[in-house]
């Protein structure tokens with residue numbers, strides 16, 4: 001613990017910025033397969049259109065997703081960063097519109113079991129992200145796993161993706177319940193994916209909100225919805241995000257609208273102990 005604390009202090013003093021400007025946004029869901037990766041990738045593209053510099057951290061422990069969605073192949077992952085074989089600059093993939101992608105893979109779990117002698121190096125590398133981007137968007141895995149929860153607790157904002165399906169909503173509620181206990185102060189924004197109509201989206205959000213008001217403290221913010229759109233599926237097959245293949249598609253239009261709201265988050269004054277440095281210190285404290 002002592003080593004971690006001193007490494008963090010050293011990192012914090014190395015770059016003497018008082019407030020970090022980079023925001024850390026975690027995209028998550030209760031149930032798997034609801035569209036997190038597609039949403040993350042297209043949100044990054046839309047934010048890049050707004051002039052934001054974006055880095056995506058693929059925080060899914062399973063198969064690499066984000067690189068595939070961009071039609072890229074990760075050669076190195078966070079695991080190489082942890083082992084000291086590669087620097088952050090060497091593992092980041094370059095996507096379209098200047099988007100950087102950090103492939104996580106099995107290395108993400110490694111972040112949780114960092115050996116002390118490796119910690120300083122990893123911290124210094126991740127700390128350099130601050131100079132490279134305005135926002136770090138994390139595509140977490142689904143569910144209530146230990147690593148996912150650590151990412152969520154450490155983020156500045158959480159975007160919770162659900163679909164109107166009852167099972168997806170039930171799992172979203174389950175995740176919210178845990179988040180209220182374990183990450184009480186992190187704002188949660190809900191995106192309803194794969195809706196047929198606006199009223200479908202509104203009704204879905206209301207169902208979730210009613211449960212939250214009835215059984216939990218706190219509130220959730222409705223960030224928007226994305227239409228169920230066959231062009232998304234087509235883009236997945238082509239390994240190209242819908243924001244590139246079909247920028248006029250209904251689904252991408254929705255993501256652009258949501259990106260406008262997310263860009264607004266960036267304009268909000270930073271919380272103290274937020275940003276990438278706050279993220280790292282909270283991440284380490286939770287392990």
Ligand SMILES: Nc1ncnc2c1ncn2[C@@H]1O[C@H](COP(=O)(O)OP(=O)(O)OP(=O)(O)O)[C@@H](O)[C@H]1O
Pocket residue numbers: 029031032033034035036037038039060065141142193194226227228229230232233236251
């Ligand atoms: N708005 C949409 N319209 C139509 N299909 C969609 C939409 N969003 C996602 N999909 C479909 O759902 C599938 C799963 O999406 P995605 O891989 O983004 O989910 P995920 O939540 O990241 O899954 P996992 O939990 O496995 O990581 C995609 O292959 C895509 O075809």
Ligand SMILES: [Mg+2]
Pocket residue numbers: 036037038060065139
């Ligand atoms: Mg995914």
